[in-house]
Each structure stands twice: as C-alpha cells, then as structure tokens.
Amino acid sequence: MVHAASDFVEDSTGNSSDSTFDPFSDYSEFEEGSEEEADLNFFHNGRFFTIGFQGGYQSFTDVLGSLYKPTFGYGLFLSYFFDLRVALQAGYHLSDHSLSLLDGATGREYRGKVALSRFEFDIKYYINTQNITRGLAALNPYLIGGFSSWTRTYTFDQVAGFVRDSAFGVQAGLGIEIPIMKNKAFIGAQGMYQYISFADKNAPIVINGAVSNIVPTGDGIAISGVIGVNF
Numbered sequence: 001m002v003h004a005a006s007d008f009v010e011d012s013t014g015n016s017s018d019s020t021f022d023p024f025s026d027y028s029e030f031e032e033g034s035e036e037e038a039d040l041n042f043f044h045n046g047r048f049f050t051i052g053f054q055g056g057y058q059s060f061t062d063v064l065g066s067l068y069k070p071t072f073g074y075g076l077f078l079s080y081f082f083d084l085r086v087a088l089q090a091g092y093h094l095s096d097h098s099l100s101l102l103d104g105a106t107g108r109e110y111r112g113k114v115a116l117s118r119f120e121f122d123i124k125y126y127i128n129t130q131n132i133t134r135g136l137a138a139l140n141p142y143l144i145g146g147f148s149s150w151t152r153t154y155t156f157d158q159v160a161g162f163v164r165d166s167a168f169g170v171q172a173g174l175g176i177e178i179p180i181m182k183n184k185a186f187i188g189a190q191g192m193y194q195y196i197s198f199a200d201k202n203a204p205i206v207i208n209g210a211v212s213n214i215v216p217t218g219d220g221i222a223i224s225g226v227i228g229v230n231f
Contacts, residue, residue, distance in 0.1 A: 050079045050087075052228025054190070057221075058095040058116075064218030068097040068114055073222060079124065087124040089144070093117065093222075099154070101205065103212040112156035118169065122146030138178065140186075145172035150196055169196040175226065185229045194220030 058073030059065060075093030082088070094117050101110040126142045147170050154163040175190030196219060200206075205214045 046084050047079075047081050047230045049081060050186075050228045050230050052077050052079070052226055054091065054093070054224045054226050056224030058097075059221050060218045061221065062218035063214065063216050064220075067099060067101060067214070067216060069100075071095050071097050073116075073224070075120075077120075077228075079228075085126045085128070087126075089120075089122045089124055089146075091120045091122075093120060099156075101212065101214060103214065106212075110156050110158060112154060112159075115153040115155075116150065118148045118150045120146065120148040120171070122171070140177040140179070140188075141174065142177065143172075143174050144190070144192070146170070148194070148196075150198075152198065165199060167196050167198045169194055169220075171195065171220075173222075177226070177228075183230060185227070188226040188228075190222075190224050190226055192220075192222040192224075194222060196220055 053074070053076055055072065055074035057070060059070040060068050073093055073095035075091050077089055077091030079087045079089040094115070097114045097116065099110075099112045099114045102108075103110065122144050123146055124142050124144045126140060129136065129141070147168065150167045150169050152165055152167070155161075171192050171194040173190060173192035175188055177186040177188040179186050198216070200216055202215065202217065205212045205216060
C-alpha cells in the first residue's frame with residue numbers, strides 16, 4: 001500500500017506512525033460496558049423467579065361492603081423477573097365471606113356465604129431507590145397492576161343448591177419487600193384496589209327466582225402480608 005509522505009509523522013522517539021484517519025479511532029466501549037455491568041448486577045443481585053404466599057384482609061366498598069363481611073383472603077403466587085426492575089406475576093387467591101341480604105321489597109332476610117376465587121396476572125415494577133435514603137431503599141417499594149378472572153359462588157341457608165358466576169377484573173396497587181436470609185427470601189406487605197365487572201353490578205340481585213331491591217355495587221380492597229423465596 002502506498003502512503004503519501006504527509007501520512008507519516010514522527011513521534012517523540014523518532015519512530016514513524018501512520019496518522020491516516022481511522023474510522024474506529026473514536027469507538028467507545030462505554031455502552032457495551034454499562035450493559036455488561038447491568039448483566040453482572042442482575043446475575044449477582046437479581047432474581048430469576050420467586051414463589052410466595054400472600055394472606056390478609058379482603059373487603060369491598062359501597063353496597064358489596066355491607067353484603068359481604070370482611071374476611072381473611074389468601075393465595076399463592078409465582079413471579080418471573082425480566083430484569084432488576086420488572087417482573088411478571090401469576091397468582092391464585094381465595095376468600096369466603098359471610099353473606100347477609102335483607103330484601104326491602106319482601107322484608108325477608110337471606111343469610112349464607114359467598115366464596116370468591118380468582119386467577120391474577122400482574123406486572124410488578126420496582127421503583128429505583130438510588131436517590132432516596134438507605135432506610136427507604138431497603139424496603140424495595142414496587143408498583144403492581146394487571147387483570148384477573150373471578151369466580152363467585154353463592155350459597156343460602158334457606159335455599160337449596162348454589163348460584164355461580166364469573167367476571168373479569170383489573171387491579172392496581174403498591175407494596176414493599178424486605179430481604180431476609182441474605183436475600184434468599186423476603187417478607188413484605190401489599191395493598192390492592194380491585195375493580196370487578198360482575199354481571200349484576202348495576203342490576204338487582206335475583207334470590208330464589210324473586211327480584212330483590214339490592215343492587216350490589218362496589219369494588220374490592222385487599223391488604224396482605226407477603227412472604228416469598230427467591231431463586
């Protein structure tokens with residue numbers, strides 16, 4: 001290869017070097033380095049998935065809050081982590097509520113139970129705590145939201161059999177996780193607001209073939225303790 005004389009310069013040691021423009025001379029590995037650091041941080045400090053138990057207070061607002069007595073709800077969940085901040089969570093939850101209906105049209109009172117179960121699919125986003133105090137950062141706060149499939153089963157003391165229906169729901173909330181056992185497990189708390197689109201949400205309840213004057217409006221509220229194991 002032939003070079004012009006101006007392409008060669010002498011350095012301080014008297015050696016010649018090629019000053020021809022090198023398109024890779026400004027190449028920087030900073031971007032790849034930061035990505036590699038993030039990967040190493042994830043493999044060292046992150047989690048691939050968690051298995052946990054959730055249990056606590058399950059209640060409802062508005063009319064449903066007076067019909068369904070608050071009770072203990074519980075369930076299991078599995079979370080898969082895409083990175084340090086985002087996880088996909090699936091869970092199954094149960095609660096059994098005492099039920100009391102007073103039909104104002106007939107003056108008759110119905111007592112029984114309502115069993116609620118739901119499959120829940122959520123996205124969890126862990127808030128970046130680098131710019132807050134260490135005490136708050138240790139709580140690992142997160143936001144959670146998603147959709148759910150509910151099944152509701154009524155049984156009445158004075159009526160034979162049961163009534164079952166299902167509904168779609170969406171939910172959102174927030175929580176905290178406190179690492180224990182050298183980050184192999186965690187304990188925490190979570191609050192969730194649940195919108196459930198039951199078919200009779202804006203229509204009177206039908207009891208034993210008779211239409212009552214009760215319109216069961218309202219949404220769910222779940223406040224739970226959480227314990228989990230990291231893998």
